[in-house]
Amino acid sequence: xxxxxxxxxxxxxxxxxxxxPSPKQKLLAFYNxxxxxxxxxxYQTVVLGLQPFSVKILxxxxxxxxxxxxxxxxxxxxxxxxxxxxxxxxxxxxxxYRLSSDNENWxxxxxxxxxNGRKLSDVGRLYIKRIKTAGGSGYLKDxxxxxxxxxxxxxxxxxQGNELTFAVHSKDENEIIFxxxxxxxxxxxxxxxxxxxxxxxxxxxxxxxxxxxxxKYPSYDSEYTAEQIxxxxxRKEPQLFKGVDLKRY
Numbered sequence: 001x002x003x004x005x006x007x008x009x010x011x012x013x014x015x016x017x018x019x020x021p022s023p024k025q026k027l028l029a030f031y032n033x034x035x036x037x038x039x040x041x042x043y044q045t046v047v048l049g050l051q052p053f054s055v056k057i058l059x060x061x062x063x064x065x066x067x068x069x070x071x072x073x074x075x076x077x078x079x080x081x082x083x084x085x086x087x088x089x090x091x092x093x094x095x096x097y098r099l100s101s102d103n104e105n106w107x108x109x110x111x112x113x114x115x116n117g118r119k120l121s122d123v124g125r126l127y128i129k130r131i132k133t134a135g136g137s138g139y140l141k142d143x144x145x146x147x148x149x150x151x152x153x154x155x156x157x158x159x160q161g162n163e164l165t166f167a168v169h170s171k172d173e174n175e176i177i178f179x180x181x182x183x184x185x186x187x188x189x190x191x192x193x194x195x196x197x198x199x200x201x202x203x204x205x206x207x208x209x210x211x212x213x214x215x216k217y218p219s220y221d222s223e224y225t226a227e228q229i230x231x232x233x234x235r236k237e238p239q240l241f242k243g244v245d246l247k248r249y
Contacts, residue, residue, distance in 0.1 A: 024092035048148035052088040095153040115169035166226035170248040176201040
């Protein structure tokens with residue numbers, strides 16, 4: 001083959017080679033490997049700021065010793081969840097976050113949600129609710145907020161509670177009141193009335209405790225909404241909410 005033709009052949013062959021995948025493409029391929037992860041939930045359109053993402057909640061099929069077992073596929077929500085964020089229209093993983101826990105042998109179902117009835121595709125603050133349960137009637141509940149500054153995604157825990165912890169978000173979403181139910185001396189049941197520890201959360205000050213109710217109030221299990229429980233407490237013990245603009249709720 002003449003040198004010029006040989007050079008052209010090399011150039012043509014090189015032009016047919018696919019570019020090497022980027023690190024983010026390799027990362028997405030890793031999380032798409034169904035031998036390593038099972039897909040728990042897929043959210044097609046989740047808006048952070050003004051940027052739409054797709055989000056997958058994955059479950060590891062291996063434990064901390066990299067031992068694989070079919071139980072991680074058979075038991076819903078058993079293994080630690082990992083959230084993978086991908087910008088809409090892109091084929092690379094943008095951000096991944098593993099919701100690690102001290103109770104990794106517990107079932108840990110989790111969901112994404114926005115406050116005040118907003119859809120995930122609407123503009124508004126994004127939260128993760130993670131339930132941790134060992135199979136009994138009670139459970140632990142963690143709330144995380146997801147933020148995006150148009151460069152990075154940040155996930156921060158804002159509340160730790162249990163099945164008696166309820167949140168009421170202000171209409172402008174800049175404040176949250178948490179109603180943290182207290183178990184009594186033994187006569188309180190899941191469906192009964194409880195005293196509540198009142199907490200307020202803001203971005204600037206974090207979580208602040210406002211006080212504890214003297215009376216007992218319905219629980220969420222009694223078919224009362226968190227808003228109804230809050231309004232009943234405000235009606236009977238308004239002094240607990242000193243400095244809180246209740247019109248925002």
